[in-house]
Amino acid sequence: MNLMFIKQILRDMRGQKLRTVLTLFGIFWGTAAVILLGAFGYGIHMNQQKAFKGLGEDIVIVWGGTTSKSYEGLPRGRRIMQRVEDVELLKKQIPEIKYISPEYTEWNKPVVYEDKRIVAPIVGVWPEFGPMRNVIALMGGRFINQNDIDDRRRVCFLGNELKEQIFGEEKDAVGEMIRISGVPFRVIGVLKEKQQDSSYNSRDSRKIVIPSTTFVAIYGQKYVDNVVWKAESPEVHKIANQKYFEIMGKRHKFDPTDKQALMIWDTTENTEFFTYFFWGFRIFLYIISIATLIVGGIGVANIMYVVVEERTREIGIKMALGAKSGFVLRQFLFETMFLTSFGGIMGFLFSSSIVYLFPRLNFDEYVGVPEISAFVSIGTIVALLIIAILAGYFPARRAATMDPVKALKI
Amino acid sequence: MNNTMIYMKDIIKFYNTGTVKVKALKGIDLDIKGGEFVSIVGPSGSGKSTLMNIAGCLDVPTGGEYILDGESVENLEPNELAEIRNKKVGFVFQNFNLLSYATAFENVELPLVFANIPAKKRRERAAELLDRVGLGDRMDHRPNELSGGEMQRVAIARSLANKPRLILADEPTGNLDSKSGGGIIDLFEELWNAGSTILMITHDQTIAKRTNRVVKLKDGLIVSSLENGNGNH
Numbered sequence A: 001m002n003l004m005f006i007k008q009i010l011r012d013m014r015g016q017k018l019r020t021v022l023t024l025f026g027i028f029w030g031t032a033a034v035i036l037l038g039a040f041g042y043g044i045h046m047n048q049q050k051a052f053k054g055l056g057e058d059i060v061i062v063w064g065g066t067t068s069k070s071y072e073g074l075p076r077g078r079r080i081m082q083r084v085e086d087v088e089l090l091k092k093q094i095p096e097i098k099y100i101s102p103e104y105t106e107w108n109k110p111v112v113y114e115d116k117r118i119v120a121p122i123v124g125v126w127p128e129f130g131p132m133r134n135v136i137a138l139m140g141g142r143f144i145n146q147n148d149i150d151d152r153r154r155v156c157f158l159g160n161e162l163k164e165q166i167f168g169e170e171k172d173a174v175g176e177m178i179r180i181s182g183v184p185f186r187v188i189g190v191l192k193e194k195q196q197d198s199s200y201n202s203r204d205s206r207k208i209v210i211p212s213t214t215f216v217a218i219y220g221q222k223y224v225d226n227v228v229w230k231a232e233s234p235e236v237h238k239i240a241n242q243k244y245f246e247i248m249g250k251r252h253k254f255d256p257t258d259k260q261a262l263m264i265w266d267t268t269e270n271t272e273f274f275t276y277f278f279w280g281f282r283i284f285l286y287i288i289s290i291a292t293l294i295v296g297g298i299g300v301a302n303i304m305y306v307v308v309e310e311r312t313r314e315i316g317i318k319m320a321l322g323a324k325s326g327f328v329l330r331q332f333l334f335e336t337m338f339l340t341s342f343g344g345i346m347g348f349l350f351s352s353s354i355v356y357l358f359p360r361l362n363f364d365e366y367v368g369v370p371e372i373s374a375f376v377s378i379g380t381i382v383a384l385l386i387i388a389i390l391a392g393y394f395p396a397r398r399a400a401t402m403d404p405v406k407a408l409k410i
Numbered sequence B: 001m002n003n004t005m006i007y008m009k010d011i012i013k014f015y016n017t018g019t020v021k022v023k024a025l026k027g028i029d030l031d032i033k034g035g036e037f038v039s040i041v042g043p044s045g046s047g048k049s050t051l052m053n054i055a056g057c058l059d060v061p062t063g064g065e066y067i068l069d070g071e072s073v074e075n076l077e078p079n080e081l082a083e084i085r086n087k088k089v090g091f092v093f094q095n096f097n098l099l100s101y102a103t104a105f106e107n108v109e110l111p112l113v114f115a116n117i118p119a120k121k122r123r124e125r126a127a128e129l130l131d132r133v134g135l136g137d138r139m140d141h142r143p144n145e146l147s148g149g150e151m152q153r154v155a156i157a158r159s160l161a162n163k164p165r166l167i168l169a170d171e172p173t174g175n176l177d178s179k180s181g182g183g184i185i186d187l188f189e190e191l192w193n194a195g196s197t198i199l200m201i202t203h204d205q206t207i208a209k210r211t212n213r214v215v216k217l218k219d220g221l222i223v224s225s226l227e228n229g230n231g232n233h
């Protein structure tokens, strides 16, 4: 009997070629849209998260600011600048802080290697800057360490793009001597390539990092340009931030609730925003693709109504021979399921091959690598099932509740 | 074989078609015993098909009492009526009503499928029935590969699938030439001789004469019910 079912369906499909093709296309396209939008939404989301890691996860960058509240008789509008001693004190007094480092910056300083001369941004930092900001050395090199700081060593760590600019792609830079602002420096490491979409001065790949003490010795800065820190855990992040303001407020005489006294960029707020933003984005994509699927489902329901209409006589015959309404209902439901699964499988195959082939186009820097997650696959199957049942049920019920006498008269 | 197969008392059937109310049956009293071969005659529109549909539980009357094979069929659910049609009744129509995409064999199999008969038994039974109507060599033919008389034989084989108590035929020879029509009536006569109860609508006087009773309808009422005096029981 199932064989007869399938024969019947194929006969219907042949008899209604154009409509069948359009309907199958609707389901096919809906399925492909759900999966592709889901897969690319996921890829873009993951890519963005990776880019955040490039800057460093959950870090806070603090610059000097101007007071906006008067404090203990002092007027507002006073400039507050951070010193390296402040950073040392903060490190000691706030156990909730895991990493902290001052950061000194000089924008365009001459860099010379043999007959190559370029200008590059120079920053002076502590060793903790590395793990905090995901500044990791390529094999064979290292980042700044505590001895470099203590001995004011003239050593430098190069951004990977800068290294290529100076030494070319082939040559190993580690151990080479370069001159920065006329002072000879030994290269101790090169940045391992990473994705970084945001920065607060320049990209890590384009700058030179040196020990903070060496930096001060050469350029003689009194104040740090900014401080970068990271809390032990997200839970103590707020407390650490509060303590930061309290300690600095006491030392520099400003109200710890004065948000303008120090300018901060709290990337945890960003991460939170982007997490919501991307979930919103993905949900939006899901809604669009589900809508496409529903349109496909309406197409299927439509063709099934026509099929029922055309087969009224057949339904009448079967009823006269004793078919119960459940039998007729199942027959048409089964047929709808068949049509829908056919379109759905085509859609799955099409979108899987796109997702499979896409990485070869090398767009992954911008949109990441699409991935068909279990969530999307199962979601699509469930959506298709629901649509098939709904699209099949109403025409099937019309067939099953026909008056056999009338059906036979058609 | 003298039990009552059909007992109808004051059966009426009205149709509401927008403005006018059509009274297709106005009060039918009918009593048919098991083993009878009854022909129903009457002018077009007199209610013959309506009566037959009610007799076969394909339609329900607007009023009156109907007992089929000792069982009242009043107030039954559509699925219960379907069960009666499947088990107790076999229909033969003027226009055959075969499924065009199915073979002769598959058409005969259909009532057995609805009765949930296992596949093996179903196949045996369908083959046996097609043999009986003389189409043992045509099982895999589709309706459009068969003549009118052959199609009606397939339909008769199908009506017999679940060994029904009652065979209902609505002008079974109406679409056939007299030769193949005669063959169909021969087949009904055979079934009658083997003990079947048959109710057949016909316009043909010579065919009506071959049955044991002729019931005449006019304007939704039975105007006469005459024994032919050829009862073979």
Ligand SMILES: Nc1ncnc2c1ncn2[C@@H]1O[C@H](COP(=O)(O)OP(=O)(O)OP(=O)(O)O)[C@@H](O)[C@H]1O
Binding pocket: B015, B016, B017, B022, B023, B024, B042, B043, B044, B045, B046, B047, B048, B049, B050, B051
């Ligand atoms: N579904 C319906 N709606 C309205 N009127 C109907 C319906 N079915 C039948 N009738 C009417 O009921 C009456 C009896 O119809 P029926 O089909 O029983 O006649 P019949 O005796 O079988 O005629 P014929 O010999 O032409 O087949 C007719 O007047 C017909 O128009």
Ligand SMILES: [Mg+2]
Binding pocket: B048, B049, B050, B170
């Ligand atoms: Mg009629």
